Amino acid sequence: EAQVTQNPRYLITVTGKKLTVTCSQNMNHEYMSWYRQDPGLGLRQIYYSMNVEVTDKGDVPEGYKVSRKEKRNFPLILESPSPNQTSLYFCASSLSSSSPLHFGNGTRLTVT
Amino acid sequence: SQKIEQNSEALNIQEGKTATLTCNYTNYSPAYLQWYRQDPGRGPVFLLLIRENEKEKRKERLKVTFDTTLKQSLFHITASQPADSATYLCALPLAGSYQLTFGKGTKLSVIP
Numbered sequence: 001e002a003q004v005t006q007n008p009r010y011l012i013t014v015t016g017k018k019l020t021v022t023c024s025q026n027m028n029h030e031y032m033s034w035y036r037q038d039p040g041l042g043l044r045q046i047y048y049s050m051n052v053e054v055t056d057k058g059d060v061p062e063g064y065k066v067s068r069k070e071k072r073n074f075p076l077i078l079e080s081p082s083p084n085q086t087s088l089y090f091c092a093s094s095l096s097s098s099s100p101l102h103f104g105n106g107t108r109l110t111v112t
Numbered sequence: 113s114q115k116i117e118q119n120s121e122a123l124n125i126q127e128g129k130t131a132t133l134t135c136n137y138t139n140y141s142p143a144y145l146q147w148y149r150q151d152p153g154r155g156p157v158f159l160l161l162i163r164e165n166e167k168e169k170r171k172e173r174l175k176v177t178f179d180t181t182l183k184q185s186l187f188h189i190t191a192s193q194p195a196d197s198a199t200y201l202c203a204l205p206l207a208g209s210y211q212l213t214f215g216k217g218t219k220l221s222v223i224p
Binding site: 004031048090092100101 | 144214216
């Protein structure tokens with residue numbers, strides 16, 4: 001089954017403790033992206049990747065890192081999480097940057 | 113600056129009627145526009161893509177129009193059903209960018 005898999009689904013952590021949210025797609029998609037979704041603010045793009053080893057900042061990249069060493073994986077790294085990064089995070093992929101996005105089921109992160 | 117607006121945060125409609133949702137944008141001319149459906153706590157699911165040279169696109173009970181003069185897209189669900197209740201998001205690429213930007217969405221409730 002074609003899918004985007006994020007892990008974990010839920011994560012509670014404390015300020016400053018580094019964490020990684022994994023994202024994997026099995027559709028051989030070139031384009032991958034991370035969004036965060038907050039009430040009243042909608043979906044905002046954090047980072048995106050056009051292909052392996054090619055990443056770029058979205059609208060809200062501060063406090064996040066990404067890497068794209070393999071085509072299928074696009075992990076999101078929070079080196080020193082803060083409470084304002086408490087949010088619902090979505091990974092998405094598509095065949096190309098202009099193709100429809102396939103979203104994962106989300107990771108609900110709480111930073112205390 | 114570029115802006116996307118979805119006409120209302122919430123729309124209530126009687127079962128069987130046609131629901132019409134609006135997406136307006138300013139200060140750019142996107143090559144295409146996409147519509148997604150999002151259920152609570154889940155990732156958005158792609159519904160339809162319409163290109164700038166297309167006036168209208170249909171898929172089963174869904175219809176999307178794209179008026180580049182008015183800078184507006186309309187999303188219609190005919191013969192609406194309670195199962196259509198969800199938040200609907202429009203998304204457009206930013207000018208000169210590979211970023212897909214989302215509107216804040218309209219929450220549709222179909223009342224039996």
